[in-house]
Amino acid sequence: EIVMTQSPATLSVSPGERATLSCRASQSVSSNLAWYQQKPGQAPRLLIHGASTRVTGIPARFSGSGSGTEFTLSISSLQSEDFAVYYCQQYNSWPPITFGQGTRLEIK
């Protein structure tokens, strides 16, 4: 099973600043990585797949990078609606599909 580890667990950033979230895989997942955003009381929403491809309708301030075992989700110029929990998910080797434990992005 591929273990996904996200860091930090909680990230405090001021609106308008940049946030950088990390996701590490226990073995290479190539570029087969997705990022999700989850707000309280809502289902997760797909933001990025293929490590760096934004889903239609996702603002350009969201960007993903990385391959192999190290990945980053960056959010430039944070807006109030961006404060949420973010999860990474690998789909390179399954079953099982595995998620990271999440990073909570909170307002500083």
Add this chain to the structure above:
Amino acid sequence: QVQLQESGPGLVKPSETLSLSCTVSGDSISSNIYYWGWIRQPPGKGLEWIGSVYYVGSTYYNPSLRSRVTISIDTSKNLFSLKLSSVTAADTAAYYCARQARSNPWFDPWGQGALVTVAS
């Protein structure tokens, strides 16, 4: 626009079987380019993939739950279902259904989720 909607009891007794259905609208569940999956999330915790089903009935399960999980598909009703047997309080969670592209099985879109509590 495809939409998924979970349905089923919100309260299940310990040792019994949890049963949920996911009704799909706006897309055919018989499509050969998608899997249909279940994911759960205990209160305040992260996401756990439970399993997925293909339209011909092929299933893929999380090894951690395999002995207790059955996922089935009903193409005539355009829905797929989850059964989790011998539940305990640890199975209390929001259960989500979602669509997965067969070529790249990320999850999109998701249903709104169904909270299932295991308690006597």
